[in-house]
Amino acid sequence: xxxxxxxxxxxxxxxxxxxxxxxxxxxxxxxxxxxxxxxxxxxxxxxxxxxxxxxxxxxxxxxxxxxxxxxxxxxxxxxxxxxxxxxxxxxxxxxxxxxxxxxxxxxxxxxxxxxxxxxxxxxxxxxxxxxxxxxxxxxxxxxxxxxxxxxxxxxxxxxxxxxxxxxxxxxxxxxxxxxxxxxxxxxxxxxxxxxxxxxxxxxxxxxxxxxxxxxxxxxxxxxxxxxxxxxxxxxxxxxxxxxxxxxxxxxxxxxxxxxxxxxxxxxxxxxxxxxxxxxxxxxxxxxxxxxxxxxxxxxxxxxxxxxxxxxxxxxxxxxxxxxxxxxxxxxxxxxxxxxxxxxxxxxxxxxxxxxxxxxxxxxxxxx
Amino acid sequence: xxxxxxxxxxxxxxxxxxxxxxxxxxxxxxxxxxxxxxxxxxxxxxxxxxxxxxxxxxxxxxxxxxxxxxxxxxxxxxxxxxxxxxxxxxxxxxxxxxxxxxxxxxxxxxxxxxxxxxxxxxxxxxxxxxxxxxxxxxxxxxxxxxxxxxxxxxxxxxxxxxxxxxxxxxxxxxxxxxxxxxxxxxxxxxxxxxxxxxxxxxxxxxxxxxxxxxxxxxxxxxxxxxxxxxxxxxxxxxxxxxxxxxxxxxxxxxxxxxxxxxxxxxxxxxxxxxxxxxxxxxxxxxxxxxxxxxxxxxxxxxxxxxxxxxxxxxxxxxxxxxxxxxxxxxxxxxxxxxxxxxxxxxxxxxxxxxxxxxxxxxxxxxxxxxxxxxxxxxxxxxxxxxxxxxxxxxxxxxxxxxxxxxxxxxxxxxxxxxxxxxxxxxxxxxxxxxxxxxxxxxxxxxxxxxxxxxxxxxxxxxxxxxxxxxxxxxxxxxxxxxxxxxxxxxxxxxxxxxxxxxxxxxxxxxxxxxxxxxxxxxxxxxxxxxxxxxxxxxxxxxxxxx
Numbered sequence: 055x056x057x058x059x060x061x062x063x064x065x066x067x068x069x070x071x072x073x074x075x076x077x078x079x080x081x082x083x084x085x086x087x088x089x090x091x092x093x094x095x096x097x098x099x100x101x102x103x104x105x106x107x108x109x110x111x112x113x114x115x116x117x118x119x120x121x122x123x124x125x126x127x128x129x130x131x132x133x134x135x136x137x138x139x140x141x142x143x144x145x146x147x148x149x150x151x152x153x154x155x156x157x158x159x160x161x162x163x164x165x166x167x168x169x170x171x172x173x174x175x176x177x178x179x180x181x182x183x184x185x186x187x188x189x190x191x192x193x194x195x196x197x198x199x200x201x202x203x204x205x206x207x208x209x210x211x212x213x214x215x216x217x218x219x220x221x222x223x224x225x226x227x228x229x230x231x232x233x234x235x236x237x238x239x240x241x242x243x244x245x246x247x248x249x250x251x252x253x254x255x256x257x258x259x260x261x262x263x264x265x266x267x268x269x270x271x272x273x274x275x276x277x278x279x280x281x282x283x284x285x286x287x288x289x290x291x292x293x294x295x296x297x298x299x300x301x302x303x304x305x306x307x308x309x310x311x312x313x314x315x316x317x318x319x320x321x322x323x324x325x326x327x328x329x330x331x332x333x334x335x336x337x338x339x340x341x342x343x344x345x346x347x348x349x350x351x352x353x354x355x356x357x358x359x360x361x362x363x364x365x366x367x368x369x370x371x372x373x374x375x376x377x378x379x380x381x382x383x384x385x386x387x388x389x390x391x392x393x394x395x396x397x398x399x400x401x402x403x404x405x406x407x408x409x410x411x412x413x414x415x416x417x418x419x420x421x
Numbered sequence: 422x423x424x425x426x427x428x429x430x431x432x433x434x435x436x437x438x439x440x441x442x443x444x445x446x447x448x449x450x451x452x453x454x455x456x457x458x459x460x461x462x463x464x465x466x467x468x469x470x471x472x473x474x475x476x477x478x479x480x481x482x483x484x485x486x487x488x489x490x491x492x493x494x495x496x497x498x499x500x501x502x503x504x505x506x507x508x509x510x511x512x513x514x515x516x517x518x519x520x521x522x523x524x525x526x527x528x529x530x531x532x533x534x535x536x537x538x539x540x541x542x543x544x545x546x547x548x549x550x551x552x553x554x555x556x557x558x559x560x561x562x563x564x565x566x567x568x569x570x571x572x573x574x575x576x577x578x579x580x581x582x583x584x585x586x587x588x589x590x591x592x593x594x595x596x597x598x599x600x601x602x603x604x605x606x607x608x609x610x611x612x613x614x615x616x617x618x619x620x621x622x623x624x625x626x627x628x629x630x631x632x633x634x635x636x637x638x639x640x641x642x643x644x645x646x647x648x649x650x651x652x653x654x655x656x657x658x659x660x661x662x663x664x665x666x667x668x669x670x671x672x673x674x675x676x677x678x679x680x681x682x683x684x685x686x687x688x689x690x691x692x693x694x695x696x697x698x699x700x701x702x703x704x705x706x707x708x709x710x711x712x713x714x715x716x717x718x719x720x721x722x723x724x725x726x727x728x729x730x731x732x733x734x735x736x737x738x739x740x741x742x743x744x745x746x747x748x749x750x751x752x753x754x755x756x757x758x759x760x761x762x763x764x765x766x767x768x769x770x771x772x773x774x775x776x777x778x779x780x781x782x783x784x785x786x787x788x789x790x791x792x793x794x795x796x797x798x799x800x801x802x803x804x805x806x807x808x809x810x811x812x813x814x815x816x817x818x819x820x821x822x823x824x825x826x827x828x829x830x831x832x833x834x835x836x837x838x839x840x841x842x843x844x845x846x847x848x849x850x851x852x853x854x855x856x857x858x859x860x861x862x863x864x865x866x867x868x869x870x871x872x873x874x875x876x877x878x879x880x881x882x883x884x885x886x887x888x889x890x891x892x893x894x895x896x897x898x899x900x901x902x903x904x905x906x907x908x909x910x911x912x913x914x915x916x917x918x919x920x921x922x923x924x925x926x927x928x929x930x931x932x933x934x935x936x937x938x939x940x941x942x943x944x945x946x947x948x949x950x951x952x953x954x955x956x957x958x959x960x961x962x963x964x965x966x967x
Contacts, residue, residue: 135874143863208871
């Protein structure tokens with residue numbers, strides 16, 4: 055496309071820093087580039103700097119250092135109303151004194167559009183979110199889900215190329231949230247808009263996004279598609295933050311061909327793990343294994359699989375899966391998830407079992 | 422085995438199909454009974470406040486409303502005159518006949534003793550100037566009218582001088598024998614009221630006054646000259662001496678014989694001797710026009726009209742002030758409200774949007790005036806605004822105006838508006854602030870993200886949501902301003918005073934409470950009217966104090 059910069063990035067953060075008080079950096083050295091049409095989620099705990107990044111992009115905060123570029127043009131000094139970025143706010147921010155149709159008409163009016171043109175666009179936008187019949191209502195007369203749809207329609211009605219969403223589903227109940235997640239992704243892909251979505255809900259991030267940027271401490275810890283993020287976390291923060299994770303701490307005893315032998319604390323066991331974030335022998339490391347990748351049936355383990363003794367502490371029946379808490383190498387919070395299937399045995403507390411996993415599912419990360 | 426829920430019992434209804442409670446009473450009545458106790462308890466809880474408000478707020482207002490139309494002073498002080506004037510027609514242009522003068526003589530004779538004639542004079546003086554002094558003068562002269570006859574009776578027989586003679590003749594034996602005659606109500610002798618009706622009546626009035634006002638025994642006090650005059654009236658009229666059987670019949674008979682020969686004058690001539698204003702048909706017209714129990718006179722005065730004997734007329738040119746004052750009060754209150762909005766809005770916005778620490782300091786500055794006496798603040802404005810004051814001095818010093826052309830900023834409209842805007846500003850800022858505080862900043866951000874410039878975002882999104890605060894503040898400031906009194910009094914001069922200053926004048930100086938009440942009632946009605954108009958135009962639901 056013509057207006058894209060040479061490297062194909064539509065939204066770009068280059069070495070962006072942000073400080074509110076001149077003493078601490080809320081955003082430290084942020085580099086990010088998004089191609090057109092991508093759905094990118096900024097995920098992170100509160101205070102990690104993700105909302106600040108969004109506000110800088112929207113123009114409500116200025117970057118202390120660095121460049122933010124939109125379609126190749128630096129936008130640091132462009133006021134928010136000239137950026138042409140659609141935005142959905144956490145509490146929708148629908149204007150209470152205007153009807154739904156007037157809310158949608160507002161961005162078109164300030165762009166000087168004629169009444170007839172506006173009418174068509176408003177109708178299309180409302181139909182798009184299945185709110186066509188509610189144009190005459192006031193926001194207070196709508197349910198949370200309906201307000202959410204209107205807010206979405208309002209952010210899209212003036213056909214922005216970039217839409218920002220700041221935890222838009224936070225106030226909805228679980229069922230509605232799941233439904234809206236689907237709606238939003240469908241719309242984003244149908245209309246081909248570039249979306250930056252901020253959330254602290256990892257399920258939301260994993261199910262909706264093309265790529266997820268995990269924020270912590272003012273930095274992007276990992277920027278990757280959801281599956282990569284879950285299966286190949288680059289550091290222990292990401293491993294911990296995304297999904298459920300078992301961590302075993304230890305020291306690297308041997309390191310060769312990308313495989314680390316880790317001597318676990320609290321036991322003599324040495325396990326084999328993929329060296330992801332360890333540099334040399336003697337480094338402390340955290341070994342991360344996903345609960346569903348742990349095998350409890352020795353028959354199914356491959357020959358080269360590593361096994362450990364474990365004591366069953368707790369067994370929870372959860373319907374589709376069993377969740378078993380084990381004591382492994384001194385760690386009492388080692389969780390195993392097994393399918394509820396006829397050939398999977400239920401474990402009883404007190405029992406000693408043999409567990410194992412494939413070395414490639416086991417990642418040695420930073421301590 | 423799982424529990425099976427019991428079948429839902431059918432709702433019970435009575436013959437008329439209404440729902441009934443378990444004991445068979447209709448559900449509605451049952452509910453009302455259950456709620457009655459709660460309501461009663463709630464009522465008891467607020468009873469002290471309710472009583473307080475009724476006594477200190479509602480009752481004075483009701484009293485004020487009543488005073489603005491009450492007018493029984495005329496019919497109470499001049500009962501017989503008012504009755505006699507009933508048939509008299511002012512528009513004939515002729516004076517009422519002598520019977521009216523006689524009635525006036527009787528009424529005034531009693532009123533003078535009670536000293537109520539001066540109060541009546543002041544009352545009627547509001548309507549026709551000069552009546553007050555006329556009544557005071559008449560009060561002094563009315564005694565002489567009776568003394569003319571008293572002297573002749575006493576010359577005829579010295580017995581007429583004796584109080585006992587009168588008592589014997591007028592009172593019953595039982596009363597005369599009573600132990601404490603100062604406290605026992607006088608009882609007339611049988612037949613005396615038939616023989617000497619006017620005299621008996623006058624003596625009764627005399628006795629009542631002597632007993633009630635002085636606490637004396639009427640049998641030991643000299644009767645009023647008025648009683649002698651009435652005796653002469655009775656004796657020269659159709660005398661029915663046969664009806665009189667009491668003592669001193671001979672004395673009375675001699676008097677009856679002599680009376681027609683006494684020197685006498687018509688009642689009208691008597692009053693004309695005191696003051697020839699009594700031969701002015703206007704005076705009588707005024708008395709007649711205000712003889713009713715209730716009057717619209719005060720209200721007419723309040724709108725620069727007056728009730729004259731001919732009907733409702735405009736006040737004299739130089740006395741028309743109230744409409745002008747009402748108009749000025751409303752216009753200036755609006756100006757004050759408007760300047761409060763203008764000055765208060767940005768401050769309220771800052772209060773609502775600055776960081777907590779800064780806005781708290783600002784809030785203290787806003788509230789600071791509340792901690793200073795109103796008089797001090799108003800006086801400070803005098804110091805600042807007067808011609809030799811701080812502001813003028815500075816303007817002269819920096820050469821903006823010459824020493825000869827110092828600005829007149831006090832004792833006029835400007836001074837009142839400046840000082841009152843300052844004093845009422847917190848009442849505008851506080852409701853605005855509390856409304857603005859509830860407007861989340863995300864609305865403005867949303868508007869800007871949708872492409873609105875700062876001004877459009879403010880005007881189309883922020884401002885409409887702050888209107889309820891402006892409404893609440895405006896109502897508060899306007900209603901306070903319309904009734905303000907101290908500040909206009911101090912800095913308003915003659916051009917900047919409000920209607921309330923006039924009300925205060927009538928309450929404390931001219932003592933024309935009826936007019937003050939009527940002005941106050943009109944002011945109250947104006948406020949209610951504006952409130953109603955506000956409700957129609959903006960909607961009272963649109964007023965929020967937070």
